Amino acid sequence: MGRASEGLPRPERTRVMVVANQKGGVGKTTSTVNLAAALAMHGARVLVIDLDPQGNASTALGVDHHAGTPSIYEVLVEGRDLAEVVQPVRDVEGLFCAPATIDLAGAEIELVSLVARESRLQRAIAAYEQPLDYILIDCPPSLGLLTVNALVAGAEVVIPIQCEYYALEGLGQLLRNVELVRAHLNPSLGVSTILLTMYDARTRLASQVAQEVRDHFPDEVLPTAIPRSVRISEAPSYGQTVMTYDPGSTGALSYLEAAREMALRGVAKAKEEV
Structure with a gap:
């Protein structure tokens, strides 16, 4: 499948976005x-870096990540060039993935003894020469060295929040870690986007949680919430995103709209800073 829609303004420089939430099961x-597939279908060039040892992002993008595949592990631990491990995503033009293999599970421990262990991903991205509009980094559901590498490499943090009980639980710890990284390692880091996921319009709880998150983060929450959807959860088992698995579904249309909002916000913010 090609591109659904052209015409979104492209960022002046690559936006490196870290998708993080140490709480599991929030739709990270x-x-x-x-979002990556939706941005690519809007005409952007997008790289997904899979930093989660489970490799679920690689699976959903239909990218090979069996043991022995050149992966983000070799980039972080062995200093291999990022360009050597990036693969094009078959179904979506302009979308690429640096896969994770099971080797990455040991990287947390192996990184501890390495020089400049927090900034190895940042250096790899800086040396990557292919033109990109967006890099989205999928973090593991923890706050260890892999996530720290992502936070040092990125400028924007994207936090998916599930519209269910305890939605804000654990968020304080993530925000404190973002602050710590900003203070000591990456002064340009900030939370730019909060995405409400698994939204069920039929329940009062979902709208209460959504309102609570919007009250806490009025500037960061995207207007579009992602609905609870069987199609979204089915797609990865076919090695696809919902964008190609069922492009007309409410889930796909919501991600397409959320990606558009994210792109337009980035351009507006860049203009403010000029």
């Missing part, structure tokens, strides 16, 4: 791959 990987 799902949001990473679907």
